[in-house]
Amino acid sequence: xxxxxxxxxxxxxxxxxGVTGIFFARLLLACVPALARPRLIIAxxxxxxxxxxxxxxxxxxxxxxVIGLLGQDVLRRxxxxxxxxxxxxxxxxxxxxxxxxxxxFAGRAGTALTSEIGLMRATDQLTAMEVMAVNPMSYxxxxxxxxxxxxxxxxxxxxNIIGLYGAQLVGVQLLGIDRxxxxxxxxxxxxxxxxxxxxxxxxxxxxxxxxxxxxxGYHAExxxxxxxxxxxxxxxxxxxxxxxxxxxxxxxxx
Amino acid sequence: xVDVRDVHYAIDGRPIFAGLNIRVRRGLITAVMGPSGTxxxxxxxxxxxxxxxxxxxxxxxxxxxxxxxTSHVYAARRRMGMLFQNGAxxxxxxxxxxxxxxxxxxxxxxxxxxxxxxxxxxxxxxLRGAAHLMPAELSGGMARRVALARAIVMDPEVLLxxxxxxxLDPISLxxxxxxxxxxxxxxxxxxxxxxHDVHELATIADQSYLLSGGSVVAAGTPQxxxxxxxxxxxxxxxxSAEGPVRFHYPAPDYASQLLxxxxx
Numbered sequence: 001x002x003x004x005x006x007x008x009x010x011x012x013x014x015x016x017x018g019v020t021g022i023f024f025a026r027l028l029l030a031c032v033p034a035l036a037r038p039r040l041i042i043a044x045x046x047x048x049x050x051x052x053x054x055x056x057x058x059x060x061x062x063x064x065x066v067i068g069l070l071g072q073d074v075l076r077r078x079x080x081x082x083x084x085x086x087x088x089x090x091x092x093x094x095x096x097x098x099x100x101x102x103x104x105f106a107g108r109a110g111t112a113l114t115s116e117i118g119l120m121r122a123t124d125q126l127t128a129m130e131v132m133a134v135n136p137m138s139y140x141x142x143x144x145x146x147x148x149x150x151x152x153x154x155x156x157x158x159x160n161i162i163g164l165y166g167a168q169l170v171g172v173q174l175l176g177i178d179r180x181x182x183x184x185x186x187x188x189x190x191x192x193x194x195x196x197x198x199x200x201x202x203x204x205x206x207x208x209x210x211x212x213x214x215x216x217g218y219h220a221e222x223x224x225x226x227x228x229x230x231x232x233x234x235x236x237x238x239x240x241x242x243x244x245x246x247x248x249x250x251x252x253x254x
Numbered sequence: 255x256v257d258v259r260d261v262h263y264a265i266d267g268r269p270i271f272a273g274l275n276i277r278v279r280r281g282l283i284t285a286v287m288g289p290s291g292t293x294x295x296x297x298x299x300x301x302x303x304x305x306x307x308x309x310x311x312x313x314x315x316x317x318x319x320x321x322x323x324t325s326h327v328y329a330a331r332r333r334m335g336m337l338f339q340n341g342a343x344x345x346x347x348x349x350x351x352x353x354x355x356x357x358x359x360x361x362x363x364x365x366x367x368x369x370x371x372x373x374x375x376x377x378x379x380x381l382r383g384a385a386h387l388m389p390a391e392l393s394g395g396m397a398r399r400v401a402l403a404r405a406i407v408m409d410p411e412v413l414l415x416x417x418x419x420x421x422l423d424p425i426s427l428x429x430x431x432x433x434x435x436x437x438x439x440x441x442x443x444x445x446x447x448x449x450h451d452v453h454e455l456a457t458i459a460d461q462s463y464l465l466s467g468g469s470v471v472a473a474g475t476p477q478x479x480x481x482x483x484x485x486x487x488x489x490x491x492x493x494s495a496e497g498p499v500r501f502h503y504p505a506p507d508y509a510s511q512l513l514x515x516x517x518x
Contacts, residue, residue, distance in 0.1 A: 120345075128342035131302050132356045132404075133331040139359075 023215050026137055027145055033135075034142035044147025048109040048210075049155055059104055060159035063096055064088065064166025071167065072175045084177055085186035088167035093190065093198040094253075097160040099246050102205035105152055106238035110213035113144050114234040117217025118227035126218075141218055145210045152206025153199060160198070197253040204245060209238040255280045255412060255444045256301055261310035263296065270296050272468035274310070278412075283438050283445040285455040285476070288465035289490065294448040295339075297465075298414050301446070302334060303327040315411075332360060335405030335443075336414040341397035343389040343404070349376070350385040353404045360408065375403040379433060395426030402433060406441070413437060415447040419454050427454065434458055452491055456480070464490060466498075 034041065071084045117140060120126050126136040164186075171177045213234045220230035256278040263271040270293040278284045288294055299305040300312050303319040311318045314330055322330065343352045353372045357363060363371070376382040379399040389397060398418065405413060418430050435458045437443045449455055455462065456476035464472040464479060464487055472479055472487045479487055489497030505511070 123345070124338050124340060124342035125344055127304065128336070128338055128344075130304060131331055131334070131336045132359070133328040134356070134359045135328075 019219070020211075020215055023218065024211055027141055027211065027214065030135065030137035030142040031146060033138040034146060037139075037143065040139070040143035041146050041150070044143045045151050046147075048105075048113065048144070048148045049151030051112075052105060052108045052151070052155055053158070055104055055108055056101060056155045056159050057162050059100060060097075060162035061166040063100060063159075064092065064163030064168075065170045067091055067096075067163070068167040068170025068175070072171055072177070081171075081175075081177055082181045082185055084167065084171045085182040085184070086189040088164055088171070089186040089190045090194060092160045092163040092167075093194050094201075095246070095250070097156045097163065098198055098201035098205055099242060101152065101156040101159045101202065102209055102242040103239055105148075105155060105206070106209045106213070106235055106242070109148060109151070110209050110234045110238050111231045113148065113210070113213035114217040114220065114231045115227055117141070117144070117214060118220035118222075118230050121218065121220055122222035122224075122227060141214050145207075145214050148210030148213065149203070149206045152209065153202040156198065156202035193253070197249070200253075201246065201249050204249065205242050208241050208245065212237050212241070255315070256446065257311075257313040258297070258300070259311045259313065261300065261307040261312060263293070263300065263305070263307050265296075269468055271307075274465070274469050276463050276470065278444060278446055279461070280444050281438075281442055282460040283434065283447060283458055285459035285462040286446065286448045286465060287450055287452060287455060287462060287490065289450065292465045293468070294450075294465065295416055298336065298416055298446070298448055301414065302331060302336060332408065333410055334412045334414060335408065335410035337398065337402050337405050337416060337418055339417040339420055341389070341392075341394075341401040343392075343397055343401055345389050348385070349381065349387050349389070349392070349400050352389065352400060353407050356404065356408050371407065372403075375407045376400075378406070378436075379403045380429070393426075395422050395429070398422070398426075398430065399433070402430070402437075406437060406443070409441070410443060412444045412446065415445065415449070417449050418447065419449055419451045431458055452493075466490070 067088045068084065071087045072081060075081045075083055075087065117126075120136075120140065126140065129136045129139060168179070168182055172179045172182050216230040216234045216237075217227075220226050256276075258274055258276040261271050261274040262269070263274075274297070276284075276286065276297075286294055286297060296305065300307055301314060301319070303314075303322070306320040312320065315333065317326075317330075319327060319330065343349075344355065347355070350372055353375055354368050357368050357371060373382055373385070376385055379402050381396060381399055381403065384392065384396065384400070389400070392400065415434065418434065419427050422430060431454055434445060434447065438445050438458075447455060447459065459476050462472075462474065462476050462479055463470050466486050472482050472484055474482075480491060482488065482491075486498045488494075495501040
């Protein structure tokens, strides 16, 4: 890459960051009037959250079951099988719950948001709203952002609960760890700080994924190819940022 | 009502308008015609304050739309209605809710009043029976009639039509033409119709502007335009490929390109 091209890429990156930043500020401002339309927000919580429930529950169950198997295998080597409850709870609450939910949320709800808003742009629905003196930021963008922001921690919580059950299913029912030990170990080792870490992470991931999805849809080129590209960018940017922010937040909570 | 004064506007350095002047008088149907790509839709976006002119003025209800604050632009838009080429109905709500949308957003009217208002407007466009349908279940002509009902539901003073006749069957086209005329005569709505369908416009327009090359090349009643001796007007009115408006996109010499092998 030549110096000029690299310079251009850096400038383009800066420009995009700036555009997203301004959009985020406008989105936050638009959230105020959007709060007066709770029905729109509830509909979006259902769209982003309710419709993602099945994949979140299935993924949570299998993740928990894998933790059960892996935990049993690793912990047995140290004679610490009884710590499976601790491992499952801390692993799910602090890391796997928020991160995997966020990745699945980006793939399921984020793409749906981007393509829906992108198609609204392509079919002049957003322009029609502007001409009807209705601000699409507060009618379309803000309720979807808020819906995603609220849905994401709820989904992560469900993922965690099902995951803990999955780990218990394998560890206790299949491999014979004592049920009482499994739950009491968990109870004694998990503190409120661990729960808070999971909640903060899922809130941050929910905000980031929803912002990216809404922003990409809102600024998608109004063509079939443009909407497709925007949807791809949503998944890529959301996934990378989720993992990057997870590292940073984990460091903060250490 | 709407006064476009010496407007210059360019997109990415490509001039769209260079000294455009159009005056829309209250209570009349004004047709804005011109070949594709002359910026007819851009003109509507300038009037509704979605775009702003590089220089010149677009006066709407007597005030320069570019000088207004966002809230004043929105207030001006509430006095206008616009019919989009593809209808631009909101696809996640049914026909009734689409027509009710601006009323619910801008008024606190009780639902019983909104229902009567919406059914009245839907009856005016002949689609009262389709109130429960979703936009995806409508034909192109029906979608445009629903969009028209939505555009008039707030009783606007000005109605803007963006290519209202494109892709319609003769019956739908006749209905839309009659509706535009009726809206104008019965409700006194000032109408701006942007289109390239010369013959349809000639039957309803009170005044016409023909755009080409970024400015008005002819203005007057449809009859005056038909009698014009301007080559551009004549070419447009008769639909000829030969004339001052180039049909072919600029290209290298035809024969030499055909004989020159695969390159180019």
